[in-house]
Amino acid sequence: MAGRPRSIMETAYADIKHRIMVLELEPGMPIDDISISKELGVSRTPVREALFRLSTEGLILSDSGKSGFFVRPMDLVSVSNLFEAHMVTARAIARLVAVRATRENLDEMKTAEQAVVRAIWDEDPAAVASTNAHLHRLEATASKNSFLESLALSIHDHGQRIGFLAFGGRTSWDLLRDHFSKVQGDHHELIAAYEARDPDLAEEIAGRHVLLFRDRIMAFMKMETVNDVNLGGDILSSARLD
Structure with a gap:
């Protein structure tokens, strides 16, 4: 059972990353972790963990003031x-x-x-x-x-x-x-x-x-x-x- 939460996070990570890559989540777009968690049928925790991982990779940015995420722009x-x-x-x-x-x-x-x-x-x-x-x-x-x-x-x-x-x-x-x-x-x-x-x-x-x-x-x-x-x-x- 110890591996299950990690598996859920990996699934959320792969799903969100795919959306970013095919521009379903467009550059500069805010990311609603609540909506994504509902779509994936999981809690917010693995979704937010996935978002933090994607932020370390530079694909999304985090607004620390509002605790929000948005897709990295392509200027x-x-x-x-x-x-x-x-x-x-x-x-x-x-x-x-x-x-x-x-x-x-x-x-x-x-x-x-x-x-x-x-x-x-x-x-x-x-x-x-x-x-x-x-x-x-x-x-x-x-x-x-x-x-x-x-x-x-x-x-x-x-x-x-x-x-x-x-x-x-x-x-x-x-x-x-x-x-x-x-x-x-x-x-x-x-x-x-x-x-x-x-x-x-x-x-x-x-x-x-x-x-x-x-x-x-x-x-x-x-x-x-x-x-x-x-x-x-x-x-x-x-x-x-x-």
């Missing part, structure tokens, strides 16, 4: 900072994976790569964002550096949320086909570089892949108007993504 300043961190960690991780990955790590990445391909073929934006994030989390694990892995996991959580916004919603899938063709090419070439034990090539491809994602986000921002997209923050900031 251009934070997105720009995210891509800076993404570029640094992706390149460092790629070098380490090229020299440290085991056969098991490589096989797991190949399986994850195929899951991304299936999600693209299914034209499922949520699955594309989640499977892509999973693939890159496996890379972080294969680096065998716990500090880099921890940072990368946080980056890919935030990146998954932005990815769903840019890959789903109002964007026609036809406009994304060229982008996804390049995504698949990068994934395939990156894993091949890992298998060849080539850290220089792996780093080059990883950096290119981050820029591809960044360019897709910038294209999305240009296509949508301020009134169409609510990031819950200051999207008119002068911050630049390049």
Whole structure:
């Protein structure tokens, strides 16, 4: 019985995190823990524990004055900072994976790569964002550096949320086909570089892949108007993504 409360908290955590990732809980939106606890059929305690855990991961913010929670906004300043961190960690991780990955790590990445391909073929934006994030989390694990892995996991959580916004919603899938063709090419070439034990090539491809994602986000921002997209923050900031 000792494990049951933890299981309930984990369920609440997974449910709330999914809502954040697919923007059911939109950036800047207050989170009503009472309503969520009723929807899940659990008490407030595991829900609040889940919210505190998500706040430590940076996906939600806590208003200590009102003891409330709200979804972390996605303003251009934070997105720009995210891509800076993404570029640094992706390149460092790629070098380490090229020299440290085991056969098991490589096989797991190949399986994850195929899951991304299936999600693209299914034209499922949520699955594309989640499977892509999973693939890159496996890379972080294969680096065998716990500090880099921890940072990368946080980056890919935030990146998954932005990815769903840019890959789903109002964007026609036809406009994304060229982008996804390049995504698949990068994934395939990156894993091949890992298998060849080539850290220089792996780093080059990883950096290119981050820029591809960044360019897709910038294209999305240009296509949508301020009134169409609510990031819950200051999207008119002068911050630049390049």
